[in-house]
Amino acid sequence: MDAEGGNGKEEARKTGLGGLPLLGGSHGSVRSVGSDLQLRQMLDSLKSLKTPAVINYGASWCSVCSQILPPFCRFSNEFKNFTFIYTDIDGCPETTQNIRYTPTFHFYRDGERVDEMLGAGEERLHDRLWLHS
Template identity: 55%
Template sequence: MEDMGDLPVNFHGNLVSATTDKELSTLISQAKSTKRPVVVNYGASWCHACRQMLPTFCNLSNEYPKSLFIYADIDKCEQETQDVRYTPTFRFYRNGEKVDEFYGAGPQRLRDRLWLQS
């Protein structure tokens, strides 16, 4: 099974992978301090829908350079993701607070939500 922890490098450097609970919480906290919007893709390497959505997530990170895009593997960030019930789940944060969320595959749904939240 391919490891999704190694995300492709994007043009703006605003796409990162959180591989620990501490890393995930630190990334969201840093974005809060700079008032940067955050989009987190909670997924798993064994999830077919997650692999299907990852290219769209990566492409959108190039279209929205002012937002921080984080891929968080639920099997590596177990404490921070214990309330995630479905994969993939996409959460949108502003000032460190969750403002929106949806789950499941749907590239156009992700595009639409990102447009609404940016």
Template identity: 35%
Template sequence: MGLCLTKNQGDEDDSEQHVEFAAGNVGLVTTKEGWEQKLSEASRDGKTVIANFSATWCGPCRMIAPFYCELSEKHPSLMFLVVDVDELTEFSSSWDIKATPTFFFLRDGQQVDKLVGANKPELQKKITAVLDSAVHCQK
């Protein structure tokens, strides 16, 4: 299972790398206000949020980013977000991020599940479970 624990010192920040992290239907969160806005949007629309806390320098984050984007296109009933832990350091710390990538599954702003690491089968499994539980909630 891939995950990054520390940032390599001396790496230059390259904002162009965000493009691959926020492709498809993935929303890039760059401010706490933007986060709040997306969560209230999701609550209003009855969507579950999947938030990917990652970093551009993290190999496993880059490895799973295209898959995450693909999932966002397959499941428009969910809201996919990405948060750069280096851009929103304080905010990420409030979520107790110990490693990247860390995925949080939120319904009405409340955490319903969590996945640490770039584990594609597990991410797919958790998304399927979230979709199944949403269907059961609507019945």
């Protein structure tokens, strides 16, 4: 419970993914992963689903992550064949220990990581999604 009697994690869930506020309050079809266990399970499920996916590794303290998250959510509605996943690196310290830059985007096809994009850029992200769709 926080100082005002509410649950801080619950409030973060309502305001945005991983505590990041989203413009318009919409998450599109982005799945939020908040723990190492959830991220490992999500990565395992990508292998069995064989669908294209993109994981956005961000951080609540990263201003660039905050800027790219709304377009990422919008793109989840445009590229419906993709599975869109957001994870805050601070919530998954074991599974994200090799992430050295935020945001980092990992692209998956047939359960295997096929590409990585470091940094933001709405047009760059859109082009990568188009390339992998």
